[in-house]
Amino acid sequence: MSAEFWAAALTALWTGVITSVSPCPLATNLAALTYISGHSGSHRLAVLAHGGLYALGRALAYAVIGFLLVKSLLSAPSFSFFMQKYGGQALSPILVLAGMYMLGMLGRGFAGFNFFDPSKFKVKAGALSSLFMGVIFALVFCPVSAALYFGVIIPLAARNAAPFSLPLLYGLGTALPVIGTAVALDLGLKRLSAVTGLAGKFERYARPATGWVFVAAGVYLGLRDIFGIV
């Protein structure tokens, strides 16, 4: 690997971090953060594992899109504007319904959003939900993520003949601030539990808190991208 490739790899990772800390993806970042943090205490490494899966989901989504774009199987301008316009719009009702499900608003018999059920993380089958969430959230392009991904990462990937690896690193970068915050929160909560003896308290409130954050994020995206109010 040449020095130029390593420089490009570092640029891709750092651009991902920059994207993630900009104000626009805040709604989805907060939803992901509460969702991942909701597993604090369920297992020693649960937060890290689900953070990793979330990052992998984001990375895979960007890598697949990057590959299709660099191989000219997709038109960057039309795909970018389509995803910016409809990504947030489509996610809004999904987030509200998923949040309502977590809060038990959809009735006891309703099982359509089991995929978003944090309690399922305690069994192996639920692990896919973090990966799935990463893929979905990556597809919601904000103006800043679209500008940096399509304007910086894709040309960089094409120039370095790395249509898969550089978008993949960008995707990992976009997840790093969320994972870092979730892990720090997890360590803090564990320490707090050890000191105060309130182990298990957080878990009891994690599910409704995640549900409310999902509802809030969904309503915010709807007001912004569908109704144009905020």
Add this chain to the structure above:
Amino acid sequence: MWRALSVLLLSFVFAAVYNIASARLKTAPAPAGAAAAAAQQVRPAAKPAAEIRTAAKTAVVYYFYTNTRCSSCKAIEAYTKEAVEKNFTAGHKGWKVAFKGVNVDEEPDKHFTADYRLNSKSVVVQKFAGDKALNWGKLEKVWQLLGDKSAFIAYVTDETRRLLDEK
């Protein structure tokens, strides 16, 4: 209370889905005949603002946006406008420079997306000799410099001057 909240949120979801569906129907492609007629009226790749079209050497610093606005997008527009008004009021080596905001979601201006291969809200400098479009440049770093207003303005100014100095 809980039930009322559930009904309210479900109403929001239905209203959101209805809005998306009706917006999609409104923007569905026109019939083939209408599309062919429209194709004959396609505007040239890029035109300067009418008021400066008569000048021999002109440049337009475009800010392209969509119906969905955001605080960062508004900042890019304001900084770019400020850069042009602050540094190009007297022009540059015989070039008259103007700022123009264009909504690419509006029907007559949709072609700019393909013309300049836009991916997001963007700043593009386009040179003209009279009505004839010359070379242009997309200012890719505007999103990266957004956090530093003075660096942003310096970047827009330098890139515009560089493009104007090019043959």
